[in-house]
Amino acid sequence: MLSNLDLIKQCDKFPYRHREPELYESNVASYYKFQVEGCDAVLGWLLPSTVSKIAWPSFWIVSHTVKMVLLTGTSIAVRDARMAETLLAARGNFQVLQKWRNERFPVYGPGRQLLLSIERAASPLFGIMIYGVHMSAYVAQRAANKQTYPGMLDNTVGGGVATGEMPFESIVREAVEEAAIPEGLVRQNAKAVGVVTYFDVRDERAGGETGLLQPECIYVYDLPLPASLIPRPEDMEAENFKLMDVAELQTAGKFKTNCALVIVDFLIRHGIITGENEKDYIEISARLHRSPEFAC
Amino acid sequence: MLSNLDLIKQCDKFPYRHREPELYESNVASYYKFQVEGCDAVLGWLLPSTVSKIAWPSFWIVSHTVKMVLLTGTSIAVRDARMAETLLAARGNFQVLQKWRNERFPVYGPGRQLLLSIERAASPLFGIMIYGVHMSAYVAQRAANKQTYPGMLDNTVGGGVATGEMPFESIVREAVEEAAIPEGLVRQNAKAVGVVTYFDVRDERAGGETGLLQPECIYVYDLPLPASLIPRPEDMEAENFKLMDVAELQTAGKFKTNCALVIVDFLIRHGIITGENEKDYIEISARLHRSPEFAC
Structure with a gap:
C-alpha cells in the first residue's frame, strides 16, 4: 500500500530548489x-x-x-x-x-x-498556477477506535475556479451540480479550512502531452453533516456516497490523485493522522502547502 | 495594524531559495x-x-x-x-x-x-530544527457576525518537546502545568490538527546573540470547550483567560510572536480567515507550513 507521503508525491512531483538545487535549476533553465x-x-x-x-x-x-x-x-x-x-x-x-x-x-x-x-x-502549456475547490462531507462522530473515521464520505465534491469566481461560490455550484447537495445546506454548513498547494508534472494519467507543468492551489472546505442528512444516491441523484474508514480512504487507486491530498489534509486536521502515528507528518504537512513558484 | 502576512514574516524570516536564490545562497555559503x-x-x-x-x-x-x-x-x-x-x-x-x-x-x-x-x-547556536507544542482553547460557537470569533481564549498553552517526549504528552503536561486545565479534559478533548513550520532568524526580541538560525516545528492542538467549562483564573490558577474577537487577536504586540502564527492557522482552519477576505491567503498558508531545510 502507498504511504501517505507516497500519495502526496504522486501530485507534488516538481523538485524543491532547497532540496535538489542542481535538478531544480537545470529543469528551470530549460x-x-x-x-x-x-x-x-x-x-x-x-x-x-x-x-x-x-x-x-x-x-x-x-x-x-x-x-x-x-x-x-x-x-x-x-x-x-x-x-x-x-x-x-x-x-x-x-x-x-x-x-x-x-x-x-x-x-x-x-x-x-x-x-x-x-x-x-491550455493552462498546462503555459505552466501557470491553477485554482480549484474541494469539499469533504463527513459526519462528525468519532469512532471508539480512533484509527477509523467512519463518518467520511468517499465522494468529495470538486472543480475549477474560473476567472471572476469566488472560491466559495465555486464550491456551492459544484456541490449542487455534482452531488445534488441542497444549496442552502452548503451555504449554511460548508466551512473554509485552508488551501492545499502542490506542483504537479503531468504524466500519462492526466492525458495529453507528458512533462507539462501544473502548479495547483485547491481551496478546501469541510461539510459537516448531521447523521440524518447523509446524501443517498436513490433520492439525491448523487453517484455514490459511502461511509469509509481510513484504510479504505488510503487505497489511493480509487481516487483522482489530488483527491488523496485533500483527504490526507482532512485526516491531519481532524486528528486521525498525527505526529505519533505518521513518521512523515512534518514533510507531508509542508508538501500539502507548498510555497508557490509564481504570483497567485 | 500588522497584516496577517506581516505577523507570519515576524517569525518566518529566512529567505526562500526559490524566491531569492542569490540571497539564500550567499547566506548559506557563509x-x-x-x-x-x-x-x-x-x-x-x-x-x-x-x-x-x-x-x-x-x-x-x-x-x-x-x-x-x-x-x-x-x-x-x-x-x-x-x-x-x-x-x-x-x-x-x-x-x-x-x-x-x-x-x-x-x-x-x-x-x-x-x-x-x-x-x-544551545539549539540556536547549531541552527537545528526545534519542536514545540501549542494548544488553542476555544468555545465552539459561531458569532452572527462571522468576522468575530468570540469563543477563542487568548491564553494558549505551549512549550518545547524534549528528547523522548511524544508531542501529545507534551501538550497534556503543559496544559496542566501552565494553565491548570484538568488532565482528563485535555486527554479527552484535545485534537491534533497539524503542524506549523517556519524558519526564524533570532533578533533582539528573542534575547541573546542576534542572527542565530532557528527553524521550528510546532505541533498544533485545538481544545474545544463547552461554554460551561471555560477556565477562570480565580478557580484554576491560570494567569488569564479571556474570550477575544479577531480584531483583538490580530493585535500582535500582545503575543509572543510565534503565538500569532498558531492563531492565524487556527483562524484559517476555522473558516474565519478565507480566500475571500485575505488577499495573501495562499502565501500565508504556505509560510505556515514551510518545507524544512533539515531532516526532521
Whole structure:
C-alpha cells in the first residue's frame, strides 16, 4: 500500500530548489518564462517543445536567448483576445487542446492583480498556477477506535475556479451540480479550512502531452453533516456516497490523485493522522502547502 | 495594524531559495554545516561567529575550507556526552547559554532517526530544527457576525518537546502545568490538527546573540470547550483567560510572536480567515507550513 507521503508525491512531483538545487535549476533553465508586458513577474513556465509547436503571432515577443515568451498588450481585454487567438490557432497541435472546455482560468500577477485569462485546457502549456475547490462531507462522530473515521464520505465534491469566481461560490455550484447537495445546506454548513498547494508534472494519467507543468492551489472546505442528512444516491441523484474508514480512504487507486491530498489534509486536521502515528507528518504537512513558484 | 502576512514574516524570516536564490545562497555559503559522523545529512547551520567562539575539542572535525563542524562518535550516548562537554566549556562565551535550561532537545537524521540531543538554550547556536507544542482553547460557537470569533481564549498553552517526549504528552503536561486545565479534559478533548513550520532568524526580541538560525516545528492542538467549562483564573490558577474577537487577536504586540502564527492557522482552519477576505491567503498558508531545510 502507498504511504501517505507516497500519495502526496504522486501530485507534488516538481523538485524543491532547497532540496535538489542542481535538478531544480537545470529543469528551470530549460523552460521558457511566460510573461506579459509591463509586469516583471514570471507567470508560468513553458517546455521548449510547447514553444516550438506554437506559431507565435507578432504580438508576442519570443526570445530563444533569454528563453521567454512575452505577451504584449496593456489591458486585460487585449491580452485575453490575443491569448485566445494564439491558442485557437494552435489547437490542432496539442493533445491537451483536444479537450477544449470553454472555461477561462485566471492568471494573477503580484498583489493578486488579474492579468489575463487562459482557456482551462491550455493552462498546462503555459505552466501557470491553477485554482480549484474541494469539499469533504463527513459526519462528525468519532469512532471508539480512533484509527477509523467512519463518518467520511468517499465522494468529495470538486472543480475549477474560473476567472471572476469566488472560491466559495465555486464550491456551492459544484456541490449542487455534482452531488445534488441542497444549496442552502452548503451555504449554511460548508466551512473554509485552508488551501492545499502542490506542483504537479503531468504524466500519462492526466492525458495529453507528458512533462507539462501544473502548479495547483485547491481551496478546501469541510461539510459537516448531521447523521440524518447523509446524501443517498436513490433520492439525491448523487453517484455514490459511502461511509469509509481510513484504510479504505488510503487505497489511493480509487481516487483522482489530488483527491488523496485533500483527504490526507482532512485526516491531519481532524486528528486521525498525527505526529505519533505518521513518521512523515512534518514533510507531508509542508508538501500539502507548498510555497508557490509564481504570483497567485 | 500588522497584516496577517506581516505577523507570519515576524517569525518566518529566512529567505526562500526559490524566491531569492542569490540571497539564500550567499547566506548559506557563509554558514558552517553541522554534521555527525556516519550521516551525510546537514543537521543545522552555525554562524562563523559561533564557530570562532567555541574551543572545539579533538572529537570534532572542524574544516574552515568546506565550512563544517562534524561531531565524531557512533552512538547516541557518546555524541550526547561530547556535545554536553563542548557546550559546558563554551557556556561563558554566549549570551544564549546564560539561560541554560537543562532541557534536552532532539536532533533527528533522515527517517527521523534520533542522532543526539542538545541543551535547549544551545539549539540556536547549531541552527537545528526545534519542536514545540501549542494548544488553542476555544468555545465552539459561531458569532452572527462571522468576522468575530468570540469563543477563542487568548491564553494558549505551549512549550518545547524534549528528547523522548511524544508531542501529545507534551501538550497534556503543559496544559496542566501552565494553565491548570484538568488532565482528563485535555486527554479527552484535545485534537491534533497539524503542524506549523517556519524558519526564524533570532533578533533582539528573542534575547541573546542576534542572527542565530532557528527553524521550528510546532505541533498544533485545538481544545474545544463547552461554554460551561471555560477556565477562570480565580478557580484554576491560570494567569488569564479571556474570550477575544479577531480584531483583538490580530493585535500582535500582545503575543509572543510565534503565538500569532498558531492563531492565524487556527483562524484559517476555522473558516474565519478565507480566500475571500485575505488577499495573501495562499502565501500565508504556505509560510505556515514551510518545507524544512533539515531532516526532521
